[in-house]
Amino acid sequence: xxxRSYATVNPCIMCQPMGSALAFKGIENxxxxxxxxxxxxTYMRLQLAHHFREPVDIASSSLSExxxxxxxRENLKKGLRNVINRYNPKVIGVATTCLAETIxxxxxxxxxxxxxxxxxxxxxxxxxxxxxxxTPSYGESHVSGYxxxxxxxxxxxxxxxxxxxxxxxxxxKLNLIPVESLSPPDVRELKEILEATAGxxxxxxxISETFDAPLSDNLPKIAQGGTPLSExxxxxxSRASFGLGIVSKNLALEYLKESYGMPGYSVxxxxxxxxxxxxxxxxxxxLGCPIPEKYQKERGRLLDAMVDVxxxxxxxxxxxxxxxxxxxxxxxxMLELGMDPVLVAxxxxxxxxxxxxxxxFGEIRxxxxxxxxxxxxxDSLNDAVSNCSPEILIGNSNGRYIAKxxxxxxxxxxxxxxxxxxxQRILTVGYRGALELLDRITNTILEATDTFxxxxxxxxxxxxxxxxxRNV
Ligand code: SF4
Numbered sequence: 398x399x400x401r402s403y404a405t406v407n408p409c410i411m412c413q414p415m416g417s418a419l420a421f422k423g424i425e426n427x428x429x430x431x432x433x434x435x436x437x438x439t440y441m442r443l444q445l446a447h448h449f450r451e452p453v454d455i456a457s458s459s460l461s462e463x464x465x466x467x468x469x470r471e472n473l474k475k476g477l478r479n480v481i482n483r484y485n486p487k488v489i490g491v492a493t494t495c496l497a498e499t500i501x502x503x504x505x506x507x508x509x510x511x512x513x514x515x516x517x518x519x520x521x522x523x524x525x526x527x528x529x530x531x532t533p534s535y536g537e538s539h540v541s542g543y544x545x546x547x548x549x550x551x552x553x554x555x556x557x558x559x560x561x562x563x564x565x566x567x568x569x570k571l572n573l574i575p576v577e578s579l580s581p582p583d584v585r586e587l588k589e590i591l592e593a594t595a596g597x598x599x600x601x602x603x604i605s606e607t608f609d610a611p612l613s614d615n616l617p618k619i620a621q622g623g624t625p626l627s628e629x630x631x632x633x634x635s636r637a638s639f640g641l642g643i644v645s646k647n648l649a650l651e652y653l654k655e656s657y658g659m660p661g662y663s664v665x666x667x668x669x670x671x672x673x674x675x676x677x678x679x680x681x682x683x684l685g686c687p688i689p690e691k692y693q694k695e696r697g698r699l700l701d702a703m704v705d706v707x708x709x710x711x712x713x714x715x716x717x718x719x720x721x722x723x724x725x726x727x728x729x730x731m732l733e734l735g736m737d738p739v740l741v742a743x744x745x746x747x748x749x750x751x752x753x754x755x756x757x758f759g760e761i762r763x764x765x766x767x768x769x770x771x772x773x774x775x776d777s778l779n780d781a782v783s784n785c786s787p788e789i790l791i792g793n794s795n796g797r798y799i800a801k802x803x804x805x806x807x808x809x810x811x812x813x814x815x816x817x818x819x820x821q822r823i824l825t826v827g828y829r830g831a832l833e834l835l836d837r838i839t840n841t842i843l844e845a846t847d848t849f850x851x852x853x854x855x856x857x858x859x860x861x862x863x864x865x866x867r868n869v
Contacts, residue, residue: 409718410539411813412538414437414492414532416539416544417492418453420490420542421490421528421546422453422604422608423584423602423604423623423624424623425487426623427489428454428484428489429455431493432458432497433457434459434460444813447813447815448820448821449581456476456479456480468502473502481515483618484618485618487526487626488528490550491508492530493532494533504531508529521626526553537745539720539812540721541645543577547574547602548652550649554629555632565633566634571591571683572632572637572650572659573598573639573640574639574641575587575602575640576666578723580822580825581604581609582605583825583826583830584605587827588605590680590827595684600624601624601632603622603623606622606623609822633656633657635659636660637683639661640661643665644750664676666725666826667826667827668723668730668830668831668834669727670696670730670828671729672726673828699835706734706835709839711734711735712736713736714785714789715737715738715787715788716740716742716787716790716792718790719743720744720745721747721750723811724741724750724792727791728741730834737765739767741754742768742771742773742778743771743772751771754767768784787805789806789838789842790805792807793813793814794807794814794817806841806842808838
């Protein structure tokens with residue numbers, strides 16, 4: 398919010414239920430239903446479909462004026478019945494939107510009632526599992542919606558372990574619980590790393606197939622892939638949990654830690670050199686395995702590329718914005734590259750964001766003094782960009798109006814990217830992801846400044862003269 402405005406203008410976040418859809422869509426045979434007004438599901442389906450270029454079905458209980466006045470009980474039950482009949486899911490994630498929360502519907506109670514009426518039990522093997530999540534957007538953002546949904550899923554499946562909170566059948570696996578901003582290739586990359594190190598692992602949620610499916614003649618009603626339900630139920634038996642993101646709290650990891658005494662490790666999203674190093678070092682610590690040669694070579698290639706492009710990136714002033722954990726890792730990478738992130742911002746309200754960004758600057762480039770903002774909208778980001786005068790913007794595609802108005806290039810990273818194709822194919826994590834990001838940033842800067850071609854352009858002036866003579 399700017400000083401001149403008491404309202405949010407173009408939020409730098411997305412709605413909380415959208416985060417829950419991102420989480421539920423990474424689970425096998427799962428359908429999402431929003432309890433609220435129709436427009437919420439239309440808007441969020443559009444956002445996700447534009448970003449991933451995949452069909453995204455999200456049902457709605459479609460509350461109208463009547464539901465808003467008398468409560469949405471009947472609409473929700475009808476919606477659940479329709480979802481079961483049309484999609485035949487094993488799991489239904491029910492996320493509330495603003496209206497349902499404002500009128501105060503007791504969603505867990507309505508679901509209990511519905512299950513009794515329909516004769517749906519609690520056996521995850523036989524029955525449909527319905528998981529409610531409270532996600533009004535006036536509270537928080539898609540970041541917390543994702544976190545809350547995953548916690549609700551892990552809790553619900555852990556219930557099948559009974560009242561007694563104890564590891565029953567140790568499986569020796571490693572749980573990985575990521576953040577909302579990963580792309581399908583990011584998930585594939587992390588799974589490959591886990592395959593090469595841990596061997597046995599459970600990745601929740603897995604959007605690698607559900608949001609990046611091959612073309613098929615018979616489009617399934619629910620996208621294939623996602624974390625198998627049997628694996629989610631097995632998570633409390635794992636040896637440890639690994640959570641991505643340190644700015645936002647990973648509630649599913651915390652739950653497993655507190656309820657099952659499971660060791661839980663939270664690490665930054667492995668973007669850039671040092672954060673990918675941290676990811677591997679934690680894996681080595683937990684598993685006691687060496688870092689596979691393949692990744693050591695990839696690290697060497699990244700270092701080589703960083704040396705190659707250092708002369709183009711050093712001192713380039715950047716503005717980085719987006720989801721808090723994404724911005725945290727991106728900023729670290731900018732500093733490693735010798736860039737000067739003059740403005741670091743997130744749309745989420747976060748108590749620890751400023752302190753953590755300050756720590757990173759203190760460790761890598763203490764002489765720099767960035768402007769760090771949280772809870773901003775694009776209106777205030779625009780003001781901050783005007784004050785800080787960055788030469789490049791790095792963030793999601795909603796910053797394109799600022800970039801265009803100010804003639805600054807924008808490198809599209811994060812969620813959403815809906816004005817370009819290929820967002821579902823952008824790899825950002827791991828050493829390979831860092832290399833790809835490095836190339837994109839450097840080439841954008843070269844394109845904008847002509848740094849690379851400037852020395853070569855000294856000669857064509859002579860050609861200009863020749864051309865002129867010939868023309869004459
Ligand atoms: S702000 Fe609330 S009512 Fe509006 S689209 Fe988002 S969830 Fe729906």
